[in-house]
Amino acid sequence: MHRLSFLVVAALCLLGLPLSAIAEPFAIPPNEARPAHMEKGPDLSDFVRSCPPGFNDTPAMPMHYGQESILNMxxxxxxxxxxQTFVTNFNACDGAGRPAxxxxxxxxxxxxxxxxxxxRVSAPETSSCAGCHNQPQPGGAGDFAANVFVLAQAADPVSRIILNEDFSNTWDERNTLGMFGSGAIEMLGRQMTTDLQNEQQGAxxxxxxxGKSVTVNLLTKGVSFGALTANPDGSVDTDAVVGVDPDLVIKPFSRKGVFRSLREFTVTAMNQxxxxxxxxxFGTGTDPDEDxxxxxxxxxxxxxxxxFQAALPVPIVSTQGLDxxxxxxxxxxxxQVGCAGCHLPTLPLTSSQFCDPDPQNPAGxxxxxxxxxCFNLSQTGISGKSVAAYTxxxxxxICDSNKPHYCNEPAxxxxxxxxNYAIPNNQFLTAKLWDTGNSGPWGHRGDLDTIYAAITAHGGEATDSETEFEALSNSDQLAVVTFLKTLQMPLLPPNQDPNVNTPGQNSVHSGG
Ligand code: HEC
Ligand code: HEC
Structure with missing residues (x-):
């Protein structure tokens, strides 16, 4: 067990909390804690859903597809x-809600x-993914009102402050991220994981x-993740690993770097x-949420x-209306002022083929x-094999006692x-800046309404760079802000596929 997770477990034991209590804050329950009804079931073939008896209405998403049909499209x-699924306002006939x-x-x-x-707080709080990810359009970022109260979903239901009990220290408020270009981000993560794990295996x-201990520097795509020491008995000392969990799996999704794949995030978000x-x-033919x-x-x-998310186009540079x-x-x-030390202007892809699923997806x-x-990421606008995501x-x-803003997560x-590796609450993944121009408000809580404020709030490891930024002339500072405003999510043409989600297409079997 990693030292930090061990400390959390040890602390909870001292407090007399049962071990099962720590399963709660995890994104998905660990294997041991997963009830039998959550064992993976076989896939089903296409079917059209209708409302259960007692609802004289229609499902928002009547048509469902098995993997076999999708593979042929x-x-x-x-x-x-x-x-279409991303913008669907799911209702009770679709199975929205999870009372149990x-x-x-x-x-x-x-x-x-x-x-x-x-x-509102512990969710379900929206009818569709696009209820939050809608800026500048579905698949994009979100305003402050679309913030999620991360970790409250574990203490569900939480919708109010009951009497004098203050729950506000049990969640972290996070602002909606945009998924444009995320196919390339997932593949970068998988390729970096492979490099790091190969370095470990070599050691x-x-x-x-x-018969002697061997220390290797962990380096992939020009990014250093510290070092690791392998011992002759096959054990590994990960104390000097930095910026990634001790399993060396890059988890490029969420502001903290918690999820390894879009698919894993999507299954979690659909339930939450x-x-x-x-x-x-959650299994085939079962109803764990009792809806x-x-x-x-x-x-x-x-x-x-x-x-859909993986194939959203990569952000563009637009100087419209800007100098x-x-x-x-x-x-x-x-x-010059060192922003690029963390916000690397580009990362190289070794292969631009995107395939879902990630073979390393965890259970569930x-x-x-x-x-x-599979599809080729060149179709998302990646030019060559270089991903200009600025991360x-x-x-x-990036916070400390002088610059406390980015240390504001209480949970x-x-x-x-x-x-299941625990991540300290002051650590964040370097934000991708390729969509900064139209993803505001900024910062993990979305409470910074200028790019300038998001920059000058940097401290901690970013102190040198931030100090240099503050020493610049007013016009140079404005130039950096203007540059970041040119990095934008593009507008997609409207969805004009008349066949989408229309019952009767393909070889449809009724049922479900
Ligand atoms: C209530 C608002 C809300 C809804 C609804 C929502 N999201 Fe999100 N989404 C967020 C927030 C906030 C984050 C950042 C979370 C974090 O950093 O912990 C996020 C992050 C993500 C990410 C990671 C993006 C990245 O670059 O790291 C993915 C993928 C994602 N959401 C997919 C979905 C899908 C798919 C749905 C629908 C099933 C969905 N979201 C519904 C608010 C929402
Ligand atoms: C030590 C690494 C590091 C350096 C150096 C650094 N940043 Fe950041 N930056 C981060 C991290 C980490 C975040 C994410 C913080 C969060 O999630 O709240 C971030 C967030 C941001 C954001 C907010 C993005 C958003 O979508 O909310 C902007 C803008 C930004 N940085 C610009 C800059 C600029 C300009 C510089 C140089 C003056 C710089 N950064 C230097 C690590 C760094």
């Missing part, structure tokens, strides 16, 4: 289907006081062969935000919504690569990554 059709399951997927006793479906092999339970995590609907989302449905010369100068100053997320859906996909501490215990 071209990219534009899968993209359009996934886009928390936002982490753990069983709970339904609470009659909390109302039928919506609970283990040579320690065993030489909408009470839509995917068969790959009267089974098979709420098939493997193919999740593939489509994952591919071009100033923006070009700002890009140079950005490098589909990971059978014999049924992969190193590494966690940093304890620490948030765990998908492999």
């Amino acid at each position: 071209p990219l534009n059709r899968v993209f359009a289907l996934g886009q 399951t928390t936002g982490t997927g753990v069983e709970r006793t339904p609470d009659p006081v909390m109302g039928p479906r919506f609970t 283990i092999t040579s320690a065993e062969a030489s 935000h909408h009470g839509m339970q995917a068969v790959e995590r 009267g609907v089974t098979n709420e989302l098939l493997i193919g449905d999740i593939t489509a919504v994952t591919i 071009r010369t100033m923006a070009a100068h700002g890009a140079e100053v950005f490098n 997320t589909f990971n059978d690569t014999s049924q992969s859906y 190193d996909l590494k966690r940093h501490v 304890s215990p620490l948030q765990a990554s998908d492999s």
